[in-house]
Structures are given as C-alpha cells and as structure tokens.
Amino acid sequence: MVGLLxxxxxxxxxxxxxxxxxxxxxxxxxxxxxxxxxGGIGTDADAIAEGLAEADDGEGVVVLVDLGSxxxxxxxxxxxxxxxxxxxxxxxxxxxxxxxVHAAGSKATLDSxxxxxxxxxxxxxx
Amino acid sequence: xxxxxxxxxxxxxxxxxxxxxxxxRAYLTELDSRIGDADHGNNxxxxxxxxxxxxxxxxxxALDEAVKTVGTTLISEVGGAAGPLYGGSVMAASRELEGGxxxxxxxxxxxxxxxxxxxxxxARPGDKTxxxxxxPAVHTFQRAIEEDDLPPVDALAKAVDAARRGVEYTVxxxxxxxxxxxxxxxxxxxxxxxxxxxLFVLEELLATAEDRAGAASVRDAxxxxxxxxxxxxxxxxxxxxx
Numbered sequence: 275m276v277g278l279l280x281x282x283x284x285x286x287x288x289x290x291x292x293x294x295x296x297x298x299x300x301x302x303x304x305x306x307x308x309x310x311x312x313g314g315i316g317t318d319a320d321a322i323a324e325g326l327a328e329a330d331d332g333e334g335v336v337v338l339v340d341l342g343s344x345x346x347x348x349x350x351x352x353x354x355x356x357x358x359x360x361x362x363x364x365x366x367x368x369x370x371x372x373x374x375v376h377a378a379g380s381k382a383t384l385d386s387x388x389x390x391x392x393x394x395x396x397x398x399x400x
Numbered sequence: 401x402x403x404x405x406x407x408x409x410x411x412x413x414x415x416x417x418x419x420x421x422x423x424x425r426a427y428l429t430e431l432d433s434r435i436g437d438a439d440h441g442n443n444x445x446x447x448x449x450x451x452x453x454x455x456x457x458x459x460x461x462a463l464d465e466a467v468k469t470v471g472t473t474l475i476s477e478v479g480g481a482a483g484p485l486y487g488g489s490v491m492a493a494s495r496e497l498e499g500g501x502x503x504x505x506x507x508x509x510x511x512x513x514x515x516x517x518x519x520x521x522x523a524r525p526g527d528k529t530x531x532x533x534x535x536p537a538v539h540t541f542q543r544a545i546e547e548d549d550l551p552p553v554d555a556l557a558k559a560v561d562a563a564r565r566g567v568e569y570t571v572x573x574x575x576x577x578x579x580x581x582x583x584x585x586x587x588x589x590x591x592x593x594x595x596x597x598x599l600f601v602l603e604e605l606l607a608t609a610e611d612r613a614g615a616a617s618v619r620d621a622x623x624x625x626x627x628x629x630x631x632x633x634x635x636x637x638x639x640x641x642x
C-alpha cells in the first residue's frame with residue numbers, strides 16, 4: 275500500500291493531521307515528521323528521511339508539506355532516501371485526508387494517490 | 401594527494417566562520433525577527449558549532465570529502481530553510497573540489513553552489529533571499545578570474561564587494577520567497593538575513609585566503625632569502641678556495 279508522510283513545522287500539527295487522516299483510513303501507513311532537531315518549530319531533513327523509510331512498504335510514499343522550508347527539507351530527504359517518494363503540491367491537511375482515503379482503496383498507486391492529494395487544492399469550503 | 405594543505409585552509413576558514421556567526425548571532429536573529437521566524441542566527445550558530453565539533457574528523461579527510469561532511473552536518477543541524485539551502489548547496493558543490501583547491505575548482509564550486517541554491521529555493525535575484533548575495537558574488541568572481549585574470553584572492557575580494565552591494569540591494573525589496581513573502585510590504589526596509597549571513601561567510605573566506613596568501617608570500621620571501629644567503633655562502637666559500 276502507498277504510504278503517506280506528513281511534514282509540518284510543528285510536531286504537534288504533523289501528529290494531529292496524521293490523527294485526523296487516520297480516522298478516515300486506519301489501514302494506511304501514515305507517518306508524521308514535524309519540528310526541528312531540537313523539538314522546536316521547524317523541519318528536519320534527517321527526521322523526514324527516517325519518516326520516509328518508516329512509511330514505505332515498497333509501493334512508495336506521498337509527502338504532504340506545510341510551509342517553505344518543509345518543502346526544501348522534504349525534497350532533500352527524498353533525494354537522500356531509498357524509498358520512491360513524491361511531494362504533493364497540496365494543502366497539508368486536506369491533501370493528507372484525500373490521499374489517505376484514496377490510498378486505502380485496492381487500486382491505488384503512487385501516481386493516483388499523488389493526484390488524490392493534489393485534488394485537494396481545488397476544494398472549496400463554502 | 402588532494403591536498404592536506406587544502407583541508408587545513410578549510411579548517412582555518414571554518415574556525416573563522418564559527419566565530420563570526422556566533423558574534424553575529426543576535427544580529428542575524430534580529431534581522432530574521434523583522435521579516436521571518438527569528439531563528440536564523442541561532443540555527444546557523446548551532447550548525448557551525450556542530451561542524452566545529454567535527455574538526456578532528458575533518459582534518460583527516462581530503463578537501464572534497466571534508467566539504468561534503470560540512471554540508472551534511474549543516475543539513476542535519478541547522479534546520480529551517482537555511483539548513484537545506486546552505487547544507488544542500490555545499491554538499492552538491494563539494495564534488496567540484498575532488499582535485500583540491502585552485503582558481504578553477506574554486507570557481508566551479510561557486511557556480512555549482514549558485515545553481516543548487518537557486519534550484520532548491522526556486523529563487524531568482526530580486527526575491528530578497530541569499531540569492532541576492534550569491535549571484536553577484538559568483539558573477540564577479542567568474543569575471544575576475546576568467547576575463548581579468550586576477551589572482552584568486554583578489555577575485556574573491558571583488559566578489560565579497562559584489563555580495564555586499566547585493567545585501568544592500570535587498571533592503572528596499574518585498575520578499576517573494578520564504579516566510580517573509582507572507583509579510584508583503586512589511587518586509588520592505590529590512591536587510592535579508594540569509595543574504596547577510598552569506599556575506600559574513602564570504603568575508604571570512606576572504607580573510608582566510610588573505611591570511612594564507614600573506615603567510616605564503618612571507619614563506620616565499622624567506623625561502624628566496626635562504627636561497628640567496630645560500631648562494632652568497634657558496635660564493636664566499638668559492639672565493640676562499642681560490
């Protein structure tokens with residue numbers, strides 16, 4: 275099954291988003307990588323790389339990111355990692371929920387899960 | 401030998417950079433508190449401190465390997481956007497130093513650094529980022545080496561001047577990348593912290609190069625002296641023989 279990794283500047287936000295998405299898709303491998311190396315606000319390429327390895331069961335990982343440096347550190351981690359992984363250009367929470375629901379389906383692939391995450395970009399709330 | 405002497409020069413530069421970043425830590429954080437998330441000084445200080453902790457390990461490495469290790473250490477320890485930008489660019493450019501350090505490899509390193517930095521940050525000149533210091537510096541360094549045929553130390557001095565002008569150029573700009581881009585007009589009137597720390601690093605590289613060039617010319621002068629004195633002594637000995 276395709277795995278999902280949520281990268282946020284806040285460890286709490288990343289864990290919280292995983293918690294919300296897991297409620298919709300409890301079988302999907304959902305991993306959080308939030309906070310800087312000291313546990314403060316920020317992102318950490320090494321922690322993201324570890325998260326990728328943890329989320330991957332061989333079918334690849336879709337990565338959801340929040341602000342600027344999350345994208346950069348996630349790109350670096352993807353370059354360093356063994357797992358096949360793709361960054362979603364999507365809002366982190368809505369993208370994670372969409373992707374998790376999709377990944378739980380039997381026909382989901384890495385590409386289709388990425389598409390599902392990115393479809394969240396166009397979701398309107400009102 | 402890809403230059404134990406080159407690694408020694410790197411260690412000199414790293415020690416200076418560590419000292420400078422710690423001196424400027426509060427200033428960099430203050431700049432970042434105006435337009436960012438107030439962590440640039442502390443993050444960088446933590447990163448260069450971690451590099452200094454690896455000094456003994458680095459001393460046993462060839463230059464390119466040592467520079468690569470500096471990059472991976474910065475990626476692991478700096479965090480924020482500066483970690484992947486500084487660390488990732490240093491790591492990617494380190495392979496240009498495989499044959500040691502000379503004008504050609506220094507230029508290749510500088511160009512590779514610029515390329516990776518702009519790619520990773522998706523930033524161009526005028527976006528109010530590190531790129532505003534790096535692009536004019538590398539451009540000037542290249543011209544000084546390739547067209548003006550200046551010695552590397554003089555070329556670096558010109559590059560540092562160009563970076564300094566680049567940093568000042570960030571003051572009136574709005575930011576279009578990074579956290580500062582959320583601030584719109586509120587970012588105007590402030591120096592970019594990443595461009596500023598880049599300038600500090602370049603200034604310390606220049607100081608190291610000038611120091612070592614100075615020491616080398618003193619050594620050369622001493623060697624010349626020794627040769628001349630030796631020749632005098634031989635001549636004197638010869639005259640005595642006659």
